[in-house]
Amino acid sequence: MPVETVETHCPYCALQCGMALDSQSQITPLDFPTNRGGLCQKGWTAAELLGSGQRLTTPLVRERRSASFRPVDWDTALEVVSRGMRAAQNDHGPDAVAVFGGGGLTNEKAYQLGKFARTVLRTSSIDYNGRYCMSSAAAAANRAFGIDRGLPFPVIDLAATGAVLLMGGNVAETMPPFMQHLLAVRDRGGALIVADPRRTATVEAATSHLALTPGTDLELALGLLHIAVVDGYVDHRYVADRTAGFDDVWRVATQWWPERVERVTGVPVASQRAAVRALAAGREGRGAVVLTARGAEQHGNGTDTVTGLINLSLALGLPGRPRSGYGCLTGQGNGQGGREHGQKADQLPGYRKIDDPLAREHVAAVWGVHPSALPGPGPSAYELIERIGTGDGPRSLLVHGSNLAVSSPRSGRVVERLGSLDQLVVCDPFMSETAALADVVLPVTQWAEEEGTVTNLEGRVLRRRRAASPPPGVRTDLEVLSGLAARLGHETGFPSDPRAIFDELRRASAGGVADYSGITWERIDTEGGVFWPCRSEHGPGQARLFADGFPTPDGRARFVAVDAGPAAEDVDDEYPVYLTTGRIAQHYQSGTQTRRVPVLAAAASEPRVEMHPDLATSSGVRDGERVRLVSRRGSASGTARVTASIRPDTVFMPFHWGGEQAVNRVTNPALDPTSRMPEFKVCAVRIERESVDVRPHDVRAEFAWEGEMS
Amino acid sequence: MAGHGMAGSRFVQELRARDPEQQLDVTVFGAERDGAYNRVLLSSVLAGSLAPADVEMIPSAWYAAEDVDLRLGVSVESIDRGRQRVWTSQGEYIGYDHLVLATGSQPVVPDIDGILAGDELASGVAVFRTLQDCRDILDCLDGVHRAVVLGGGLLGVEAARGLAGRGVEVEVMHAVDRLMERQLDAEAGQILAGTLRSRHVQVRLDARARSVGEVAGQRVVVLDDGTYVAADLLIIACGVRPDTGLARAAGLDVDRGVVVDDQLTSVTDRRVHAIGECAQYGGETYGLVAPAWEQATVLADVLTGGGASYDGSRLVTRLKAADVDLAAMGETDPEDAVDAPADARQGGGAEVLRFADPARGVYQKIVIRDQRITGAIMLGGAETVGTVTQLFDRAGTVPADRRALIFPGIVDAVSAVDPAELGDTELVCRCNGVSAGDVRHACASGAATVADVAGCTRATTGCGSCRETVAALVATAASEQPDDPGLELVEVPA
Incomplete structure (x- = not known):
């Protein structure tokens, strides 16, 4: 069979490097404007996940959390999910079902997820992990x-x-x-x-x-x-x-x-x-x-x-x-597009505000519903999680494209909240830490197994193209939503063809801030991507903004007076060291993907806690020793890496790991009053040496379930 | 509120921030006619980089929105503690549940002949304290070619540098042997004087003014030794004295300032509080903004039912002049400096680090006791000034290698390594995890260019910053190849 090559973009960050992917899973970087022929190690190895032996290939269901998963067919799984959703809503109202999305989902998925929540579930409880990222x-x-x-x-x-x-x-x-x-x-x-x-x-x-x-x-x-x-x-x-x-x-x-x-x-x-x-x-x-x-x-x-x-x-x-x-x-692969089309608690497609009557009218018309049928703004990501299991909080949660048990602040508390759900449904290609907590796990496709668009950090809309066949038994997120919608009484309006959804998205976004109405897949192909806003099929997208004015009522940009105050948590005698968190080159987000790429896992197998030699000395820690960072909220374990490249009053720990190694067990969910962004980048900790050598984190051992993994 | 300077205006803001329902009725008396302005920036106004209007901090609309009764140009004249009311310069009584004194301080005018005309400053003599003082000075600058600043403390140096920025010939006249003697040691004082001279500010030390007068139509300052120094304008910067007349007359315990406890409350009367320069806590009065704002925050918390308390402030004196960089804090001239490492380790005395580079105007001195910085002078744009200040502020442990406090990077620096010397396991391309050994192996296997290496190792294909290193490794590998490999083939036939 001849080798076919498809031009697409990397599955990871918002740079969306251009790459060619052939049917043998060989990757060649392209001279795309954002990467100019460059790729990082994550990009080079991205295709290794396509054939990963750790893929989920069948829906998994269990009767209770303590039980093991058992494989079921799709009809059974979707029936279990839709029954759970109906039960929750019958007993507790529409907001009892919540939806949690991700900034890695394509524009079509983000759009469809928002539409599904607002028109099928009629819940206001939808937000996404971009709340932790771009908000x-x-x-x-x-x-x-x-x-x-x-x-x-x-x-x-x-x-x-x-x-x-x-x-x-x-x-x-x-x-x-x-x-x-x-x-x-x-x-x-x-x-x-x-x-x-x-x-x-x-x-x-x-x-x-x-x-x-x-x-x-x-x-x-x-x-x-x-x-x-x-x-x-x-x-x-x-x-x-x-x-x-x-x-x-x-x-x-x-x-x-x-x-x-x-x-x-x-x-x-x-x-x-x-x-x-x-x-x-x-x-x-x-x-x-x-x-x-x-x-x-x-x-x-x-x-x-x-x-x-x-x-x-x-x-x-x-x-x-x-x-x-x-x-x-922008951080996540579709962090830009993902925040424009309605998976955000306060938003409708086209970057419209959900509490704007004109916006509601426009979008409701596209969706064929009455504006009053659309719910209002819902709680932000962390607040949504906090409400789970409380009086009028969610009883059922549907997760697409997010590993919130690892990526949320104070994640120990998050795991506990998830545990109080009546039903947790997670769609993922892999058994992520969040999926491992679920009642139902639905195996979905990866980036190169499906079509769709993403919007990169420049606001350029790009096409992700299908280059490989998904393993048998795996469906796309869009097919999952389509199937659920049908079971919940919406036989139409939820196609699984991304192109049809994009065309609807164009109409829904028309006239909005993020106006995609002039963008077609053909234009993306011929123009190497199209910038938004693009209000006409015959006019160019707007690559450069603000030359002639700002899209404010009077055309002027606003200075907004802001003042500084102390961080939500300062160091003290008990917790004397600042912790800041971040990323390393080998891993992406919660590591669900990259920790499963052998070469990346080998290069960075566990989190390293960076600390200054002076701090190491005063803490009695030597390079390479296992340490535990302890805050008021929890603790996380990593290996000390002594380096002079950090302030002596601060430690750094990357957040790509789960379990005991999840630094977000330690971080502070103090929220920004406007964006509801948690304070990931600073909190107070103390350093403890770990006397007992903890075994390295093994996802497979921890989250084993009935049935074969491959 | 009696007083609306840096302390008073900050207090009102902090109070309302904690009282969003506006349950407290607040009346503020400000003796100055100007609204809340930033006194710290007056030297910038003097220098001309800011207009007087630019230093306003709180617009009048804020007081209206926050329902604060602000009375500018009105002062509290007396306190009737028995009836809990004050008598104002507008001739009315205002009752209070809590009275906050933030009356600040007054400039000290030395007892020098001719400096006063009656009760007022003589013509051509000015103090430098308020925004109005600043305007008065600017108003008379037209005819001023030469100014003398009497007093070489912090304020005097800032005023002098400001005026010099206007093109005025300035001389700082100081009665002791070095500038800013409360903050600096002798050597720092000398270097600072040198820096100022290079900025067109002359410095005259050990100079005691005896009188101010006129000679042939020229105003002059006459020194103790009979020297005449011409001065079209004389600015007095001889320090300040807490303004405590009101409190003293009301029978409150007053030492140098109004004596307060850790609630910023008078030890005499629980209804009366004092913050800022007029307050005295733990035997200290403070003449800087930072402590005044710390006190304002604590008192606002106390009066709104919070649990804050005040525990004194650590003082960092920071000269605010664009091109004269100076920070001084804590003890800067300890008498018990030790020179034996053992003594320093045992806490027998102060460990002193010192680096002087007078030619560049740099002087750094750090005093350490028991692993903590207890004082420092950082003059001339020291790169570590932020680190040292924070370690002093937070009583942080000093680095084991003290050089880090003076020469940033010298301890941590990764010295540039010749690529040829890189060990095989050293990472060259961080993005793709390619080591020097991997590159060498690629070269040995036939890669002859950076592109070849990239093709088989992916080095340089990430951020591209390792390109030069890879090129050097490729060049080294090429030079280690035999000159003419063809010969080898001939010599060693199969």
Whole structure:
């Protein structure tokens, strides 16, 4: 049989590197604008999961949590699920069934999941793991610019700019091929300034490092704005012509003079000034960009932190200027599209607000229901989980594309909440930690086994193409929703053909902020992706935003006054060390996929707790020893990695593992008041040496069930 | 609230933040006519980088929205503690359940002939304390070519640097042998003076002014030794004195400041509280913003039923001038410095680190006791100033290798290694987990270019930052090949 090759994109992060995948599962990187022929180790090995022996290939059901799973056919499984949903709703009302989605789902799945929740289940209880990821940046961008598209310009613009300030991102590990664009800035003599408590691989490549105390990102942002004003770098004409609200913002920033900021953040005044000077110099030349990633965003004040940085970029007059502006580096593969089409608690397709009467009217018409039949906004991800098992909380939970038992903060509590459900249904290609807690597990396809679209970090809509056949017995998420809808009385309206769903999505998004109405699969094929908004099949997508104005009622960007306060939890005598969490190069998200790729698992088999030699000495810990991080909420275990690349008052632990190794057992679910983002990036812990050697975490041993695995 | 300066205005904000229902009736008396402004930024106003209007911190709309009765230009004249009321300069009594004194301090005007004309400052003489003082100085700058700042403390140095930024010829006149003697040791003082001179601020030490007068139409300061120093403008920066007249007259316990307990409450009267520069806690009065704001936060919590208490503040003095970088904290000139490692380890005295580079205006001195920083001087843009300040602030343990406190990176630095020296197990390409050994193996197997290596190992295909290292390894491998492999084939026939 001849080898067929399909051009597609990597299944992992939002860079969505272009790659060719052939029918022998060979991967070749493509010269796509975001990756320019580059791939990281995760991308290179992505196809190994297609033939993985750990795939789920049959629906699994069990009568009670203590029992073992038994394989059943699809009809039986879907019948069990729909019966459970009906029972919950009969007894407790529509909100008793909740839906939890993911930022890795295709646009079609995200859209269909939202429609399924609102029209079939008629529940308001739907949210997704993007709440833990992009929600702070999204909330801040929406209120400042009237639109939330991660990067308001194509990625290639970055390489051409003169200065970049990256707040809280380690792209050298999280999306390595992206580094090309930043290295180009540096190599042309521009400034690459990185703010991070650690001297990461990204920092190593930077021209300047702002090694801030965890949890003080907003103070730093306010200080940089203060300097911009006092040192005369504000673009007063831009502020007057294109923005509103500067005076209120300045009144707060006046209280954050650089010397005060230095004391709180630990970043020297001279470094603060140099950073602002570099951005201003960039602006006078090729351009200047302020970027945020999860380090700045995953805080109890993440929305305000991003706002503080947007305020800085507005004061400098960057947004809308060539090769300039503010951008957020979206994390998950479809973190952008996933937040636009209705799996978010407060949202309808097209980035419409669910409490906006006109939005409800439009979407209801597309869905063929009365606007009043659509539920209102529901609880955010962590709050949804917290409500499980309480008075009017969910009794049944349907999970697609998320491993929330690992990725949620205070995950010990989350596991306990999930345990109190009457029915937990998890759709996953693998037996994830969350699936292992379920009553029903439905095996679904992977990225290269199905068609669909995703929207990358630039707002460019791309096609994921089918390159391999799924194992027998596996269905797509869309087929699952179609089958459930039919069993719940909706024979029509839930096709399983992604293309038909995309066409409906186009109509539902028409006129919205994220308008896809002009995008067709053919255009994506011929144009190498299409940027949204794209309001006409005959007009181009808008690659660069804001040149002529902002999509706000008066066309002006909004300065929003924000002030800083202490982190939700500070260190004290009992918990004297800051913990910050993050990613490493070999793994993606909760590790459900990458921990099953042998070469990645071998390269990073367990979480390593990074600590400074001084902290290691004072804690009595040696490199390579097993340690336990303990917080007020729980503990997690990892191997000490002693390194001088981290502040002596801080430890770092990646979050890609489950069980005892899940750092989110330790993290703090203090939520941002606006975005409901948990404070993943800072909490207080103590370090304990582990006397007993714990056996390495083995997913297969822990989650064995009846029946063969392959 | 008697007083609406840095402490008072912060207190009102903190109070309302904890009282969103606005259950407390709040009246604020501010003796100055200006609304809440940021006193810290006055040197920037003097320097011209900010306009007076730019330092406003709280708009009047905030007081209206928060239902706070703000009375500017009105002061509390006396306190009738028996009837729990105050008498104001508007001639009315206002009752209180709680009275917060945040009256701040007054500039000290030294007893020098000619400095006063009657009760007022003489013409051409100014203090530098309020926004109005600042405006007064700016208003008269037109005719000023040469200014003298009397007093070389923190405020004097900031004022002088500010004026120099306006192109005025400035001289700081200081009565003792070094600038900022309360914060600096002799060497730091000298280096600071040098830095200021390079910024067009002259410094005259050990200079005692005897009188201020006029000679041939030129205002002059006459020194003890008879020297005449011309000064179109004389700015007095001789320190401040807590403004405690009100409290003293009301019979409250007053030492240097109004004596308060850990609830910021007068030890004499539970209904009266004091914060900021007029308050004295644990024998200390503070003249900086940070303690005033800490006190404001604690008192707001106390008055709204919270459990906060005040435990004193750690002082970090930070000079605020764009191009003179100085931080000083704690004890900076200990008398019991030790020079034997054993003594330092046993806590027998203060361990002192010191680095001086006068040519660059750099001076760093760190005092350590029992593994904790108890004092420091960081002058001249030290890169570790943030680290040292935080360790001092939080009483953190100092690094085992003390050099990290002065030379960042010298301890942690990964020295540049010649790629040829890399061990086989060393990672070259982090993105794809490719070691130097893997690259060498690829070369030995025939890879002759970076692209060849990428083709078989994937090195360089991630972020691309290892490209140079891989190229060097390829070049090294090539140079280690025999010059003419063809010869070998001839010499060793099969």
